[in-house]
Amino acid sequence: ETGVTQSPTHLIKTRGQQVTLRCSSQSGHNTVSWYQQALGQGPQFIFQYYREEENGRGNFPPRFSGLQFPNYSSELNVNALELDDSALYLCASSRRWGSPKDTEAFFGQGTRLTVV
Amino acid sequence: AQTVTQSQPEMSVQEAETVTLSCTYDTSESDYYLFWYKQPPSRQMILVIRQEAYKQQNATENRFSVNFQKAAKSFSLKISDSQLGDAAMYFCAYSHSNTGNQFYFGTGTSLTVIP
Numbered sequence: 001e002t003g004v005t006q007s008p009t010h011l012i013k014t015r016g017q018q019v020t021l022r023c024s025s026q027s028g029h030n031t032v033s034w035y036q037q038a039l040g041q042g043p044q045f046i047f048q049y050y051r052e053e054e055n056g057r058g059n060f061p062p063r064f065s066g067l068q069f070p071n072y073s074s075e076l077n078v079n080a081l082e083l084d085d086s087a088l089y090l091c092a093s094s095r096r097w098g099s100p101k102d103t104e105a106f107f108g109q110g111t112r113l114t115v116v
Numbered sequence: 117a118q119t120v121t122q123s124q125p126e127m128s129v130q131e132a133e134t135v136t137l138s139c140t141y142d143t144s145e146s147d148y149y150l151f152w153y154k155q156p157p158s159r160q161m162i163l164v165i166r167q168e169a170y171k172q173q174n175a176t177e178n179r180f181s182v183n184f185q186k187a188a189k190s191f192s193l194k195i196s197d198s199q200l201g202d203a204a205m206y207f208c209a210y211s212h213s214n215t216g217n218q219f220y221f222g223t224g225t226s227l228t229v230i231p
Contacts (some may be wrong), residue, residue, distance in 0.1 A: 031216055042120075042207050042221030043161070056218050088159060094217045100149065100166055105217040107161035 003027055004093050006108035013081050013115050021076045021111045025093030031055070032074040033105070034066060037088040049074055050096050078113075086115045118143045120210050122222035129198045130230050136183075137193045137225045139208030147213040150184065152193045155205040155224070164206070167191065169213075195227075203229045 003026035013019050025032050031050045035043035045058035049068035063079040072093070078085055089112075094105040119142045129135035141150070152164040167175045167184050174182050179199075183192045195202055205226050209219040 033217055033219075035219070035221075040223075042122075042209075042223045043219070045218050045220065048216065048218055050216065056215055058218075090159075090161065092161070092217060096216050100168060103217065104163060104166075105219075109158060109160045 004091065004106050004108040006089075006091055006111050008111060009109070010112045011114070013113065015081055015083060015115055017081050018077065018079045019081060019113060021078075021089050021091075021113070023074045023076070023091035023093070023108055025072045025074065025091075026106050029093040029095055029106075030072050031094050031096045032068055032072065033092045033094075034074070034076045035090040035092070036060075036085075037090060037110070038084075039087070043090055046076065055096075081115045083115050086113060088112050118145075118210050118212075118220045120208050120220050120222040122208055122225050124225045125223070126226045126228070128228040128230055129195070131198055131200060133198055134194060134196045135198055135227065137195075137206050137208075137227070139191045139193070139222055141189050141191065141208070141210050141220075143189070143210065143212075145212055149211050149213060150182075150191045151209040151211070151219070152180070152182070152191075153207045153209055153221075154202075155207060157204075161207070165193065198229050200229050200231065203227055 005024045033048040034046040037043040047057040068074045088110045092105040092107045150167045208222040
């Protein structure tokens with residue numbers, strides 16, 4: 001078990017609604033990354049936050065947005081949900097700088113989002 | 117753009133035997149990291165092994181080792197003395213050295229361990 005926790009574990013939403021997913025980072029970590037993992041696929045990078053600023057973004061539309069708080073926890077918000085947004089959403093926390101071992105990413109167990 | 121390809125959707129191995137999972141990647145960068153992650157049914161991604169591209173020596177972690185061929189852009193994972201607990205999805209991943217764990221993942225290989 002890592003120190004990264006995600007909530008909720010499962011969620012069902014209706015197309016067009018908005019959703020907020022939460023990630024609590026591991027102690028001592030200042031960076032949180034979010035990934036979308038569709039069924040049968042590898043995770044895809046959504047964006048990363050470092051010290052409350054967005055620090056990189058993958059190929060996702062603006063309706064995917066995020067926040068990072070002073071305690072380095074993070075939220076992923078998705079507006080105007082579409083059926084294709086159904087997926088497992090993973091967050092990973094890490095230290096931004098240091099040796100490869102010091103900057104190892106630790107993943108949470110994910111939030112399974114179903115859009116109907 | 118960086119791409120990671122895993123051409124083996126499923127693999128199986130007898131307990132105590134050795135299995136090799138394949139991965140190729142494409143990048144124009146020279147300084148990057150490569151990873152193998154394991155995802156059991158609990159869904160939590162667990163780091164198996166990491167390779168820095170500037171290192172010529174192949175990484176090893178106990179029963180896990182890699183064959184890193186930089187010129188061929190190939191990065192395979194060898195699991196020796198396979199155990200039942202090794203059964204999981206395995207993902208190969210790439211990140212540039214200065215992007216701090218912004219991973220590009222392959223599509224995964226499902227490993228079954230036969231008792």
